[in-house]
Every structure is written in C-alpha cells, then in structure tokens.
Amino acid sequence: MEDISRRHFIASATTAGLALWLGLTSEGNLYKALDLASVNFSPFILIEASGQITLFNTKPEIGQGTFQSFPALIAEELEVSLDEVTIKQTNGEYQFGNAQRSGGSASIRNSYLPMRKIGAAAREVLIKAAAKTWNVLESECFAQRGSIIHALTERKLSYGALIQEAAKLDLPENPKLKDPKYFKILGKMSKRPDIPLKTNGSAEFGIDAIVPGMLYAVVYRSPVIGGTLKSFDATEVMKIPGVVKVGTAERIVGVYNYTGVAIIATSYWIANKAKEKLITHWDNNGFDKFNTLDYEAHLRVLAKQAGIVEKSVGNVDDVNLPPNGYLEAFYETPIIAHHALEPLNCTAQVKKDKVEIWTSTQVSSAVTGKGAGDMHVQIGFAPENITLHSLFVGGGFGRRLSMDYIVEAVNVAKLVEQPVKVIWSREDCTQHGPFRPMTFSKLKGGLSAEGKLISFEHKVISPSLQQSRDNSFDPSKVDLAMMEGISEQAYEIPNMRNSYVRADLHIPVSPWRSVTSSTVSFAQESFIDELAYKAKKDPMDFRLELLQKPSDAKKVLLKLKELSQWYTKLPKGSGKGVAVWEFFAGLGGQVVEVTCHKDKTITIDRVIAVIDLGEVVNPDNVINQMEGSVIMGLGAVTKGGINFVNGKVAEHNFYDSPLLRVNEIPKIEVHILTDGGKVKGVGEPGLPPFAPALANAIFAASGKRFRKLPFKLIL
C-alpha cells in the first residue's frame, strides 16, 4: 500500500533487470517490448523477471474509482487479482499517450474491450511461451494467479520466468476474451484499493504535496470578473513577517487571460492574511455593471429570437393539430460552482527552462502534452521540459478539466527559485469560475386529438461553453455542447425542431458534472410530463407510448415501472415522478416519490435510480456513484446558484453557497442494468434525471409545477 500512496513514477526509470512491457501503439495495435525506450507505444502492463506485475492506470482517480476499475479490466484477462499487482497512476508521461484524462464518464466505456484485449494477449503469449518451454500443447496450459500451469503435470512457471521466451513470440492479433461466466473480478462487488489510503490520511492529494524548501502562495484576483490590473501597492504586505515576494501572475481560463497579484510567503495562512494589506487598482472595463437579475431578463428577451436550428425532423410548421393541442413552457436554471472539496491548488518549481508540477488534475496528458491545445502553449515551456506528478484528486466534477490554476501556479513559481504551492481559498474557488453556465429553455409541444405527441420544439437560450473555451469557435454556429442530449432521446416524435440562441457572456464557463444535461434535462423531461397531463395520460404510459421500438431508454423506463410499482396509488398528498435521460456519457432514469405536508413542506420519500451500463466492473462502486449523483443533483436543485451583483459573485463560502449535508439526504435505491450491449458511463448519468423526476413528483402530489432552479422543498 505504501507504494501507491507515493505514486511518483517515471516510466523509463523503474525496472531492475529484464522486463516485458505490453500495450498499444498509437494506432491501437497490440504491442510488446523488452525495452520501453526503444519504441513508441503505450504500455499498460509491466512484467518483471522477479514476477512483479505492474498495471498502469492512465485515468486520474477523482473519486469515480478508475484506480481500481481501469486496471481491473486488464487483471481479469491476465488472470491476476488486484492484490497481486502494483497499480501505478501515470503522470502524463508522453509514453502513456494523450488519453490520460478523466472526463465524460469515458474511462470504462472507452476502455472496456481494449484493456481486456491487452490482458488477454498477454495471457495468450505467456501460455504460448510456457508451452514452448515445456514442449507441450498450449491447450494443456492455463493461467492462474500470475503463473502458467501445465494441467497434466502440474508444472508451473511464473509470468516473470516467462518474459524472455514470451518476448520472442508474436502477440496474437485477436486474443480470445474470457467468457463472462468465468469472470473473477468484473461484475463482482469488491473493495477499492485506494480506500485504505483514504481512511488513515496517507492518500496524497494535490494539496498534500510536500516539496523540500517550498513556499506558499495565494493570488488576489480581480473581484469583478473581467477586471484588468492597473497597479498594486505591496508596501504594507512586504512588512509582514514571512512574506517573501509579491508579483503578478497570469491565469488563462479558456479564451480569457487574467492577471492577479501573487503573495508568496512561508505559509498559506500568512500569505492569505496578507491579502488584507494589499492595495490593488483595477479597470473593471464596465463589467462592474453586470448583474445576474439583468442577465436573466436579457435571456428571456433573447428567447423570442428564432435561434439556429440544431436538429429538425419532419416539419413542425406543417402539422395539422387542434389549436388547443399546443402547450408552451419556459424553464430556467442558474449558474453554479463545482465546489470540489479539495480547494484548487498546484505546486510548481521552475528551474531555468524546466518546470516540475505537483497537482490534482483530470487531464494529466494535457498538462504535459505536445498538442496545440495542451498547456505548454500557455506557460511557455517545451512539453518535454514539463514534469507532472498527478496526485489523487479531491473532487473533479469538471472543474479540474480546466488547467487555469496550474498555469497560474507555474507563473507564480517563475517569481522565485523555490518551489511554490499555490492554494485557492474557498472564497477564491466560489467566486472566480469557471462555472456551469445557466440554460434557459423555451419548449413547445403539439398533441393530436388522441393525445399523441406530434410536434416538439426545444430552444436553448444560454451562454456558450465552446465560446468560453475555444478561440476558434464560430459564434454563427450552434454550440452542440449546449444542446446536449436534447435531440438524442429515444422518443419517437414525428416532427421535431431544436434550436439554440447564444447569449454573450464575459464570465468563464466550463463543464460541470453531466455538463448541459444537468440543466436541459430538467426542462425537457419536466415538459414531457406537462404534455402527458395535457394529453390526460399517465406520465409513464405517455413516455412508453412514445417508445414503440425497442431501445435502452425503454428498457430503463420499464424497469422503473416495475421497481416503483408505478400504478400503486400513494396516499393523498404524495406522488411519484419519473424521468429518463440519455446523452453522450450514458443513460439513467429515476422515479422520485414525495409527500407534500400540510405545512407546505415537501419530503422526498425515496429515489429509485436505474442506470443502464451494458457491462459493469464493480457494482458497489456504481451504487456509490449513483447515490452521490442523486445527492449532488438534489443539492443543485435546492441549494441556490452563483449570483453576480455589480460584477462580483455574491456568494463566498459554504455558509452562503451551501452543499447538501447528511441530514438532508433521501433514501436512494440503485439498480444497475447489465444485459450486455453498448458499454456506457457511470460518473454522470445519475444526475440528469433527478431534477425533473423530483419536479414531476411534486406536481403529481400537489399540482404545483416548478420550472425554475433552484427551488426549495416548500410548496
């Protein structure tokens, strides 16, 4: 366990003696080599002559469980348990490729077969090597717990003893994957190997990095987002014992460049306190007139525009429906912050043309990569001169897809010779973004006389994620990220037109767990419910009628119908609501049951959450993720957003930007569908269905329809 808590690993310098590396070339072909330095491929397995087996996890561990689930795919096929191997987290080393990132619930859905294939190829080549060594048939040999065994004679050779022979053999191109009925790891409830480290303080998060001689820094950023630094006076700051240096540092967030004033001291506490003595002057560029309330009003006006069509099916303008068959509604969601509990932080040491970085990031290979969008462009170091230590991440949720805090820390480190750990206060994290953008939705549906949904329109009015993050974004085009999932639902609607109205915004925005699905699903799946009531149909039946063809979404709804005993009447004042949402990350659906009390308060009696995965690695971890998603979803519904007053964020810390606490959580039941098919993601699909299922349940119980987030659980 000691080894994985100090996961500082440089690939080329670890093996003693002969070692066999197995992995993939950049074209995705299986490859092996005795010497890693000589070839260009990404290893995922290292077998040393001593028998020591190392599996590389390229996906930063942000709480989603990849420290187990990713190597588990290999271990299953390699016939080793995770207790018998060392798991090493990669640090963005060039060798390990440009997919060293955790985002989009992508780790397992993209790696399920490729990683198994690597493990299976290794197993097959080791079997072949043993058969050759013993001069027996391959079919008489099998792999078990890191050794190949000859079944007839019970002779046994460890993988380590076979690497030299294996190295001479060709890897199979299409190794035979195990029959799932023989799985020992995949699909089984199991313990995550990082958990013991997280119960005794030994897990090393970015903020825990200790570099000899390091200093600490805070950065004072423009309180008005978008303000530019005119001047500062640090005379009083420099008088404080422990303050070492004050200077400016640039931070780049997507298309925005900000300059702040860094205070470097011998302790974070000294540096943070010294902010009070710092005098700064800013040019607010007019952004100090920005108010959330005005901006929301502006979005409501923009909603009258036609927008750019994202997808059109049939012709919504050419349907012949009864005039009273139409329904329109308008939904609103707020800006929110990510609030990962580990405050943003990064330690950096600059030595001439080299920089060494210790941090928690979701995108290791973008920190060190050679691509045009990678970080070297922003910090002015050659990519090969950037060394990263990618440590445990105390919550990602999309915030640590952005590298702004790393860029800023590197710039702070340029001011001194010593290593510097830059820590953001909670107030800094709350107030400086990037944030989840708000989305407003204008919806219109048309029903036939029989109550069948014939036409559907969803117009999103919002700032653009792409425009905030990418200088090459063409504002005349639809930002597809803002239309996420809207046109992907399985509902069979003959006429549909979905469109986008982009609103300018000077505030940096970024993905937040489940991205735009966390907001537009609230609008769309609530509105589907509204249409069901207008059609005088049960909301579950109404949805299923729109799903005549077989689909995964239909499967999820049918499961929810069964698990919730949907038609069982609840007492007066109680009600059930359902919602389902499919998007790039995956598919989930939920039924929420609520009771509305005489004193107008609403309690959530239970949440039934179904996730369709195709295949599952560790069901217990999926349950944990789903429970967490529902809780995060409930927090996003009930806890308020980020509000701007005179250009500044009005919220500061958890006292005025609260998160859900243990006494506020509902009862959650999780069901995982794993009947094969497309492998889908785990980390995000639990969020989008929650808000609409809750709002739909409240309507069923009370007749009151909530169309604006956040809302309190009060009628």
Added chain:
Amino acid sequence: MISLTVNQKIYQLDVDPEMPLLWALREVIGLTGTKFGCGVAQCGACVVHLNGEAVRSCVTKCDRANHQAITTIEGLSKNNDHPLQLAWNEENVPQCGYCHSGQIMSAAVLLRENPSPTDQDIDDAMAGNICRCGTYPRIRKAIHLAAKLNGGKGDLK
C-alpha cells in the same frame, strides 16, 4: 514557541500563536491527513481531537492548542484498524476521499459519547461534515457498523 503533543509526539514550533492549528499540522509538522476545505468551520474536513474533543483545526489557534494533546487521523490507530476505519473500508465509503479524515474524526467522538447512535443521532452529530461526492448513505452505514464492531462499548480510543 508553541508546544504541541500530536499523536503522542511532542513538537516545538516557532510559529505565530494566532496561526490556526490546521496549518501548523499540515505545513510545519507535515501531517497532511487533516484537510483544508473552507477555512471557516463550515465543512469539517479539518476536524482533529483536542484533548479528546472534536475541533475545527482551521479556526483553532495554535495558542489554544499549546501544551495540549492533539490526535489527527494519522494517530487514530496504528494499523488503520480503529472500528471506524475498519467499517469505512468494509462499506467502501469514500469516493474522492478528501473529506473522510474529518468525517472519521467527527464520528469517533460521536461513538465515544453515544456507542449505539440512531440515524437521527448520526445526522445531528455529522451534519457539520460536508461530503461533496455524496457518500452520506455509506457514512451512516459505516458508523452503525463501527458501533457494532465495537460491541456498543463507549471507550473508543
């Protein structure tokens, strides 16, 4: 000079007596298991025991801890085998794991005071500890399990 007895070891620190204990532990002594989350006693990530009582080390001045006994997550047990640690592992509680030092340290005081807490008791005692990943259902389960593992005794160290 501030003298702190941390996990039964004595440290003499040349720090400002106003410095919060959190930073003395993390930056001066180098015990990083205790976490910074909010700095204003809102999230509980920094909970340690001061003479056996749970305190928020982010707002506890070194001066108050001077010559006092402090236990951090690193000192809760020698082998990660405090009933709460065993229960946390058994129930696979953490996700990102960042808040759990504080969760466990708060729960340890709860169990000492109330060896068999109800859900309501747990909610009352643990509402000061935020888990952004939302592992609360498992925190509850693990506290019940730890209570069971400890046989309902109140003398958890």
